Amino acid sequence: MPRHESPLQSEMLQGTLDMLVLRTLVLGPAHGHTIAHAIERGSGDVLQIEHGSLYPALHRLEDREWIASFWGTSENNRKAKYYRLTPAGRKQLTVQTTRWEQVVRAIGRILKPATE
Incomplete structure (x- = not known):
């Protein structure tokens, strides 16, 4: 996508980021940076995932036990917090x-009515 176009960051429906994070974690545990890049x-x-949106979503999902x-330890040998999907999270996904x-x-159906 050309850089002059704005990403759909603020246009995502509420809850969409949660669903995308859960879907990403189906592939296995990951830290925040990896989750954002995977999405x-x-x-x-x-979709461009800002840390200001991602980390509150991760905390919310963890509070819900999803x-x-x-x-x-991350790929570059640094301490990192990893997240994994729980059985409740898989069900919620x-x-x-x-x-x-x-x-x-x-x-x-609204955008393309059958009787146009």
């Missing part, structure tokens, strides 16, 4: 994904 890469750099954290798909279909 950015996975979206073709359309993720758990532990300390480990299924709920949120189903809801997201319903919302996308509903919006699609």
Whole structure:
């Protein structure tokens, strides 16, 4: 994506970041920086995840017991806090994904009505 276009940071629906974090952690434990980059890469750099949004989301997910954290060593030999998906988080991801798909279909029906 050309840099002169603005990313969809503030345009994401509330709760979308939580769902994306949970989805990213399905692949295995990761620290915040890795989670942000995985979401950015996975979206073709359309979504830019700011630390000011990511870390509150990680804390919120941990408070809800959808993720758990532990300390480990990063790729560059630094101490880093890692996050992993819990069974409750995996279940919540299924709920949120189903809801997201319903919302996308509903919006699609409005944007492209069958009787145009």
